[in-house]
Amino acid sequence: MLLLFDVGNTHTVAGITKDGKDFMKWRLSTHRFETEDELFVMLKTLLDNTGITSSEIDSVVIASVVPSVNYIFHRFCGKYLGVKNFWVEACDGLGIKWNVKNPSEIGADRVANVIGAADICEDAIIVDSGTAITVDVLMSNSYEGGAILPGLMTAAYSLFEKTAKLPQVDLHTPGNCVGKDTAENIRIGIVKGTAHALNGLVEEVKRCFSDEPKIFLTGGQSKILEKLVRYDIKDPDLTLKGMYRYWQKKCTSCL
Incomplete structure (x- = not known):
């Protein structure tokens, strides 16, 4: 089971998926949680209604355009899940050439969108x-x-x-x-x-x-x-689909 966080300036979309095609997702206010503990309480409340437990989560993928809250997700993954987390960024090994001056400046959500679209067409x-x-x-x-x-x-x-x-x-x-x-x-x-x-x-x-x-x-x-x-x-799920494909490609490149 993969947990994904698409962290935007206004809202954060949290998604759960097994196959990268069907997503169970929730929209949260990005600045509603200020600590990893608050994030865990919110997520646990949502998961309790689905029958999914945090122990079923194998990896976490995060696409964030809000650097000020990144530490919350770092701590959350380490403290409550203890699983490997992947941060979406423009990098080699994704099957895409980043033909811009500074690939590191590309927003993580935009990287995910491009990867998701590239899965369908060139x-x-x-x-x-x-x-x-x-x-x-x-x-x-x-x-x-x-x-x-x-x-x-x-x-x-x-x-x-x-x-x-x-x-x-x-x-x-x-x-x-x-x-x-x-x-x-x-x-x-x-x-x-x-x-x-x-x-x-x-x-x-x-x-x-x-x-x-x-x-x-x-x-x-x-x-x-x-x-x-x-x-x-x-x-509406293009970003999450791209995040899933990012995780697949990164896992493959690590083998």
Whole structure:
């Protein structure tokens, strides 16, 4: 049994899998736990409802973009599980060439997404919508880089915090292109504006590489964008699948 932690700036997705295809998963607030003991209590409570015990976990895979909480996961694995843990990073032995200036700067979630997409095709553009929206480009199993945009809620919070009269609104897919009130104006500007930006970026990448890659859509906020952005494959578990494949490849390379 493999335990995976996809540690994001806002939420942490904890997943359990045997085969890397089917996942039992939970979304936790990343900053809700401040010690390894709190993390254990939360996880044990969740596992108790499934009948799975911590003794059934053989390895842990962690993809973290929040360095300030990494020590919690280090201590948790050592204190409560006593199993080997793998930290996702861009490195050799994964079957992918990292054709960027500093591979070590690539976010662990982006590395996992690329590995997950590479399992399906050699040419891919991955759009991951979370606290930040990332666009990653894989061509002929070579990671060529990408782009980073503010996430939908990040953009909304920024407007709310930096303006005196604009309200904080909930975000959903707007049906109009012209708003009749302030809340609708904000939704159209943020959601549709972001969708048009993503569609434009993807088309420019396709022209740049003169290829027809498969477009993947994933991430916690992807439901808001799915009716507005063009994609071939929507997979909410792409990051976890990539983390599983990372673990497989690292274990194989150690043999």
